[in-house]
Amino acid sequence: MDRSTFPSHALPGTTATLHQHEQPKHRAAIYARTSTTRQKLGYSIAEQVRQCVNRCxxxxxxxxxxYRDEAKSGKNTDRPMFQKMLTQAEHGLIDVVVFWKIDRFSRSIMHAVQLEKQFRDWGVGLHSVTEQIDTTTPAGQFNFRNLANSAEFEREMIKQRTKMGHAARAMEGKWPNGSPPLGYEATPDGRLQIVQSEAKLVRWIFERYTETKSMPEVAKELDVNRKQDSIDKKWTPSLISAILRNTLYIGQYTVGDVERCENTYRIVSDELFEQTRTLRTRFESTESESRPSMGSKRKRTRVNRILNQYQNWIN
Incomplete structure (x- = not known):
């Protein structure tokens, strides 16, 4: 028998017993989890299971x-026993999931809200031994919704405070995170300063693009010589495009709703930036210059190839 799932009469360490004349109201599934193999005694698998059994x-x-998941993270549901429990719940073999504490079941209350909706669709409730969480009753469901609403409110407040903090930093010309664009590094006070070796590479990208008129070609040349620069990731046309579009390189600092001129951040001239912009958008115009159409001979060759493939398919 799988030691992770067995009936209650086979469980050791319980301090209560069921009377034979009592009719159980729910089929309970106990879920216990630890994050490490050296979990403290009070949070151990055995102790979690014991308290859950006594509550049941x-x-x-x-x-x-x-169900026991030992040394498994709660950041997602990709846990062997949790997945097994989901299957049993979906098949209608469980009425309620009992856990010692919400963080054993889920990484956060918001994550638990999402899981509760899924279990509710299967007619399965949630019950915490140490918290006021019990969705097997209307009152418990109401309390759980209030808890979820409070968590959502707190999450929105954190987002608002974070946004305000970013705006305040942006007003001072400070970068909002620790990952500034290529060509810059963050100073201790949060502003940016130009890294000359990287700035030289940025200017080369702008200049080389004006010569080749091809982002894939520039990316290919850079990737061939990747060992000679400080970039440890593969160069791609999309990465080249992001650099060519970044107005920070001409000193236009834009973070969130804040826009300001920071000339000390300039790496390329307005003329060079405008030249690359014109090249990038040269096929977007429908008046003066448009993308050249496919030649008639090439078009006929392509049509014939498609027709031959279609004929072979239907035969």
Whole structure:
């Protein structure tokens, strides 16, 4: 028998027993998890299971399954026993999932809200031994919704405070994170300063693009010589495009809703930036210059190839 799932009468260490004449109201599945193999005794798998079993017996719920995930992160549901529990719940073999604490079941209350919706669709409730979480009753469902709303409110407040903080930093010309664009590094006070070796590479990218008129070609040349620069990732046309579009290189600092001129951040001239912009958008105009059409001979060759492939397919 799988030691992760067994009936309640096979569980050791319980301090209560079911009376034979009592009718269990719910089929309970106990879920226990630890993040490391050296979990403290009070948070151990065995202790979590013991407290959950006692709660089930006190509520006259029969313990149908016990699921243990040891040394597994709670950041997602990609845990072997949790996935097994999901399958049993979806098949209608469980009425309620019992856990010692919400963070054993899910990484956060917001994550638990998402999971609760899924379990509710299957007719399965959630019950915490140490917290006021019990969705097996209307009152418990109401409390859980209030808890979820409070968590959502707090999350929105954190987002608002973060946005305000970024705006305040932006007003001072400071960069909002620790990953400034190529050509810059963050100073201790949060502003940017130009890294001359990287700035030289940025200027070369702008100049080389005006010569080749091809982002793939520039990316190819850079990738061939990747060992000679400080960039440890593969050069791609999309990466070249992002550099060519970044107005920070002409001193236009834009973060969120804040726009300001920071001439000390300039790496390329306005003329060079405008030249590359004109090249990038040269096929967007429908009046003066448009993308050259496919030649008639090339078009006929392509049509014939497609027709031959279609004929072979239907035959």
């Amino acid at each position: 017996l006190a509520l006259n719920w029969t313990v149908a399954f016990v």
